[in-house]
Amino acid sequence: MSNKSRAGALATLGATLGMLGAMIGLAPSAQADACADVDVVFARGTGEPVGLGREGEAFVDALRGALPGKTVASYAVNYPASYDFLKATDGANDASAYLQTTAAACPDTSFVLGGYSQGAAVIDILTAAPGPVLDFTDPLPPAVADRVAAVAVFGNPSDRIGKPLTTASPLFGAKTVELCNGADPVCSPGNDRAAHSLYVESGLVDQGAAFAAGRLTAPVPPAAQLAANVSSGG
Structure with missing residues (x-):
């Protein structure tokens, strides 16, 4: 290699190292800025590939479109989503751990919970269990539960037995929308098996x-109005 080529290579290496050094120096700030305005925690349905699932991906996309100017992150609940339905408690524990960790690191982030089919059951356990039950060992502390702005569940098996999350959870019921697609047999007495796979197409995910x-965008009542509501029992 000629002296000129060697000098050029060293200059390029120096510039690259300088850039890497700058990036490393900025890493703490980048990490601090990583907190989103909204974080969606979604549990996929039985047999869906690891990730948010088709319904979860569509839900996050729709929510981003409905919240211009806000950053929306997502977390796919880590659990088997297999036909061993007792493993839904694994998902509830995982979601709880993620929420607690993220809430501590990101004090201004609001959370949305969602689940489809067995994933809806995961959210049921997380939000309606009165405490540790079976293998669910990590209930949400009240301060973290308060940071959950909304819950959306699709094809929820508990609907089929008359225990929808909207009434089963005193803390989360009023924050919840529970959607069953027509005669979906997972969440209704009907027998339209195809309906269980059509939550995106039916518009219910949107x-x-x-x-x-x-x-997430509802105006927060003034402090004086909140105090009046409390004192009047409203």
Whole structure:
């Protein structure tokens, strides 16, 4: 290699190292800025590939579209989503751990919970269990639960037995939209098996996202009005 080529290579290396050094120096700030305005925690349905699932991906996309100017992150609940339905408690524990960790690191982030089919059951356990039950060992502390702005569940098996999350959870019921697609046999007495796979096509996923967006953008009552509501029992 000629002296001129060697000098050029060293200059390029120096510039690259300088850039890397700058990036490393900026890393703490980048990490601090990583907190989103809204974080969606979604549990996929039985047999869906690892990730948010088709319904979860559509839900997050719709919510982003409904919240212009806000950053929306997502977390795919880590659990088997297999036919061993007792493993839904694994998902509830994982979601709880993620929420607690992220809430501590990101004090201004609001959370949205969502789930489809068995994933809806994961959210049921997380939000309606009165405490540790079976293998669910990590209930949400009240301070973290308060940071959950909305819950959206699709094809929820508990609907089929008359225990929808909207009434089963005193803390989360009013924050919840529960959507069953027609005669979907997972969440209704009907027998339209195809309906269970059509939550995106039916528009119900968009409806759930619109509900969550409304909860996130609703005006906060003034402190004086809140105090009046408390004193009057409102």
